Amino acid sequence: MEILAYILISTGLIFFLGTTIGLLRFPDFYSRMHAAGKGDTLSTVLILLGCICIVSTQGGMNWLLGLKILLIINFIFIGSPTATHAMMDAGKKAGAEPWRKDSK
Amino acid sequence: MKYLYSFIVLFAPWLVLSGKFDPLHVGMGIVCSLLVAYWSADLLFPDREATLADRLRQLAGFIGYIGWLFWEIILANLHVFRVALSPRMNELLAPSLVEFDTKLEKELSKFILANSITLTPGTVTVRVNGNKFLIHALTKKAADGLPGAMETRIANIFEITR
Amino acid sequence: MLLVLIRAIKGPTVIDRLVAINVIGTKSIVLLLFAGILFGQLEMFVDIALGYGLLNYIVSIAASRYYQHRKCLEPVHAAQGRQPS
Structure with missing residues (x-):
């Protein structure tokens, strides 16, 4: 169980590194949104699943903590794409230009 | 009830x-x-007429859909990872805005479709306006694959008329 | 997280900073859970993380709603310097 937890957490950290590099290297706001919206959700969900695995090995009343972490996962899973839409829409309405190949 | x-x-x-x-x-x-x-x-619960069996069937279909969506999210992250780490990133990128009509009718299924589009490879929903979805696609290949198999899956789960 | 902070500081527009702040907020939930596991007091830290996740979501929605109505991406002093009104 602990090995599974470590595998999940390190996979999540690798995906988070990819998200960060994408956030730093992409040329415009819209494509940065791609990296943020996807990598953020997946890496957080993976790391929290690993936390559930660690918690459930400790015994006692810890299944309640596992359920609470599952509730956090639920909120992130619903909230993160919705926040991404809201920010994309704000950028579109505020007039951010999409990046083209010949614009640089 | x-x-x-x-x-x-x-x-x-x-x-x-x-x-x-x-x-x-x-x-x-x-x-x-x-x-x-x-x-x-x-x-x-805005729709009153749905019976208990309907709701249970929707719930089972939705859990299966979550499993499929999780696999798609992993693929999407590998895609972003590959694009972000490639040294010739500017040749790989071809951003474009695509607009298409959906045939889904309920608000709930539109919401799920928009969130799923955001989480699948190379596409992000910009705006939902009535039946029109405005999508920003990261590469050319992702822009061609819209709306894809996702819409029919959601329609199978949520849009069954009684 | 520090690398995201770089984008938050030097981001060309306000929306870039907003995205970076959102990512940092999500990561701090994870950091809170790790702190709970390290200190052995996960009961307290899970509740804090839950509240923090909800607040982070509300912050993103509210800030993007504000910028939808403002229709300007530069910081305030630059925009005011260009066309005083």
Whole structure:
């Protein structure tokens, strides 16, 4: 169980590194949104699943903590794409230009 | 019947969040959940005609859909990872805005479709306006694959007319 | 997280900073859970993380709603310097 937890957490950290590099290297706001919206959700969900695995090995009343972490996962899973839409829409309405190949 | 549904929906998070099972706390939870369920049951379940079997079937279909979506999210992250780490990134990128019509009708299924599009490879929903979806695609290949198999899957789960 | 902070500081527009702040907020939930596991007091830290996740979501929605109505991406002093009104 602990090995599974470590595998999940390190996979999540690798995906988070990819998200960060994408956030730093992409040329415009819209494509940065791609990296943020996807990598953020997946890496957080993976790391929290690993936390559930660690918690459930400790015994006692810890299944309640596992359920609470599952509730956090639920909120992130619903909230993160919705926040991404809201920010994309704000950028579109505020007039951010999409990046083209010949614009640089 | 709808009062019973919303009572269950409200009371389960109470038990999880409080974490105490002595009679005082559970009793307070029952009273609060009953009051809120009596006042606001109309907000939670807008379609009255659906039967219990319908709802259970939707729930089972939705859990299967979550599993499929999780695999798609992993693919999407590998895609972003590959694009972000490639040294010739500017040749790989071809951003474009695509607009298409959907045939879904319920608000809930539109919401799920928009969130799923955001989480699948190379596409992000910019705006939902009535039946029109405005999509920003990261590469050329992703822009061609819209709307894809996702719409029919959601339609199979949520849009069955009774 | 520090690398995201770089984008938050030097981001060309306000929306870039907003995205970076959102990512940092989500990561701090994870950091809170790790702190709970390290200190052995996960009961307290899980509740804090739950509240923090909800607040982070509300912050993103509210800030993007504000910028939808403002229709300007530069910081305030630059925009005011260009066309005083």
